[in-house]
Amino acid sequence: MEGVSLLKPIVLAPLSRLRSYHLVAQPHAILYYSQRTTKGGFLIGKASGISDTAPGYPSTPGIWKEEHVEAWKPKVDAVHEKGGIFFCQLWHAGRASDYALQPNGQPPISCIDKPIASKLRLPFA
Template sequence: MDTLPLLTPHKMGKFDLSHSCKIGNFIFDIRIVLAPLTRTRSYENVPQSHAILYYSQRATKGGLLIAEATGVSDTAQGYPDTPGIWTKKQVEAWKPIVDAVHKKGGIFFCQIWHAGRASTYGTILHLTLDQFFPIFA
């Protein structure tokens, strides 16, 4: 019986996740990345101290961690209690988190985010119509 092309295993050849790779100015010692995971635990859109433990537990030397979706403005939030970077208080709250990852040799990227019209209703109640519908056809 012939195998279907879509079900035939692809042979990748020699591939090792433990070899380093360079992307731009960054050298990653391993090729496994912590993808962004929205946690909705940043009350009033400010990262909390428990995030220091969360991210530092996952940090490895030369490994990449991508922060959860981080709003760029109060109109960018898609869900309640997601972190932001549009106020000084938020930026200051991120610093010990980033420092903890760097202390373990990890690389930390911020996933900047604007949810647009995908926002949940409760997240946009404070917006005026011109903020929520900026373009009228």
């Protein structure tokens, strides 16, 4: 965070609300982030996938296509207009992802080929 100074010790941690459709951050997030912005406050955007193999949950945004970047710009602008600082949380869920979220149902990309043993199922609606 070189060159970034926080004027206040106020940080909004990333909150993944599962409200991004087709991997695109939606317009309603402009209001969401601007309502939580204070001058000098620091907001961390929701987890944004770095590739089509990155999602760990359904309805999360991406950041690897121009369409994704353009969708994020109004949210970042709204935070900046109120004097806030915005960072995007980049993520790749790795083996914690579900086959259903992967292109063509392929196994999730990970540094290990062993799946996570879990009975947890993702909320697909």
